[in-house]
Amino acid sequence: MLEAIRNIGRLSELAVVLVRHGFADLVERVGLPLGEPAALPAGGERLARRYNLYARLRMVAEEMGPTFVKLGQLLSQRPDLLPKEMLLELRKLQDQVTPLDFAQIKEQVEGALEAPLEQSFSQFDQKSLASASLAQVHRAVRADDGREVAVKVRKPGIVRTIEADMELLAVLARVLDKEMEAVKPYDLPALVQEMDRSLHQELDFALEARHMLVARSQLPADSRVLVPAPHLELCRPALLTMELVRGQRLGQAELTPEDKKRLGQDLVQALMEQVLLRGFFHGDPHPGNLMATRAPDGTPRLAMLDWGLVGRLSDKDRYQLCDLLMAILQRNPKQIVQAWADMGVTPRAGGDPALEQDVGHLLEMVYATSQGPPDTSKVILEMMEIMRQHHLRVPMQYALADKALLEMEGVAHALDPDYRPVEAARPYVWRLYLERWRPDVVLKRVLAHVTDGLHFLQDLPRRLETVLLQLERGELGLALEIKGLKPLTQAVQEGSSRVTVGLILAALIVGSSMIITTGVEPKLFGLPALGVLGYIISGVIGLWLVWSIFRSGGGRF
Structure with missing residues (x-):
């Protein structure tokens, strides 16, 4: 199967890096090509004694480059699949790299706009404002109206690099899934496909511009949260031109305790409304994507940047998430497991008494060891650990929502140590609960069910005719699989x-x-x-x- 990989050189590079970090046994078991024995790296056993498994995996990702770094960051969003210790290591992955030469950036901008740089921008700073593995950002001034903008430029060749690496990872995932029984519960091929979709979403800056428009349209008129406005006429898949926000990254900003508390409240309000009330939310609200700026009157204001990765929850998803949160607030393990079944986390048939028992023990432990209401992040992480132990998988939309809420709570705690997540979440959960049973919403659901039923009745004669024809022709078969x-x-x-x-x-x-x-x-x-x-x-x-x-x-x- 490994012969299907076109870039054997990259595969050999991965094998060498793995051996260098103490994974020689894995390389031998999977059959990765290592090249000449004389060229094999030394020191793997020494690293294995010095660092644990998860730290060495993080080092491998850092050495292999942007695709593996982004993959590690995306995997850190899946506490239902990975141990807590591994999540903590993957969250250390840094996405800051040395900026490219301006000549390469200029060529990329002119190629995206199909015009000379000076035709679109009267000024374009050669020094970047920020540089990451996928793109870097420059300050510029529009040539037509003189507005200051920030221009996010996709790095040249990054799409080809990521596509080649993802092809390699897809083949490796199939090999590991076939050869190693221990990784089968994780369904690595499906996980790599999921990560591939997320990476391509982040690489399309025209899509990110549309995400920003949707987020701006959902902000209340009196919102103190700022989402930069995209300049659509200067946006392309490899180029994003947007409103320039002046300020400091939230983790580096110098703020008074009152300002910090206010920004924390603004962040909680924004994310709770996005996840629970709107169903469209920022998928990665860590401190690097949040900026502290000032309104014209000098009051602090929170800006949410980098809308490449977003999450979506349908009305049904939001209501099922509401059921789960209500069950957690009421400390009801049976309703929690039922909510998981409705969300597609657990099979509906049969049930698992051991799962319900583990959830009950978790709630007892969390509430017994907490002075006052427990941290929701602690509850979520511990529940994800239970899911992992029972080999359950959370659908991607819920995993991303959990991750966004965890990031939000971490930032809110850093800004305001007195932040109480349960009290903060309660009013939004109740608003969603009341919305669910509003007469107009109930009527909408009833009409949808009636419409589905009428379509089914309309299509029923044709389906019966198809079954009877297959029966007459002897084409109808019955497949039975008896367990055991x-x-x-x-x-x-x-x-x-x-x-x-x-x-x-x-x-x-x-x-x-x-x-x-x-x-x-x-x-x-x-x-x-x-x-x-x-x-x-x-x-x-x-x-x-x-x-x-x-x-x-x-x-x-």
């Missing part, structure tokens, strides 16, 4: 194979004994050679049969 039958069938087949070999062995021994009694020529050690050869073959087969039974513990032959 497959292992039974396999055991019967293995037993039959051993009985067959045993009968052949017995026939060889009997035949050889009869030949021995005849005394026919030629002879070996004074006995008929053919009979002696039969005994030898019988002995070899008998030993092989006994050895195979002991090796498999009575299992596979």
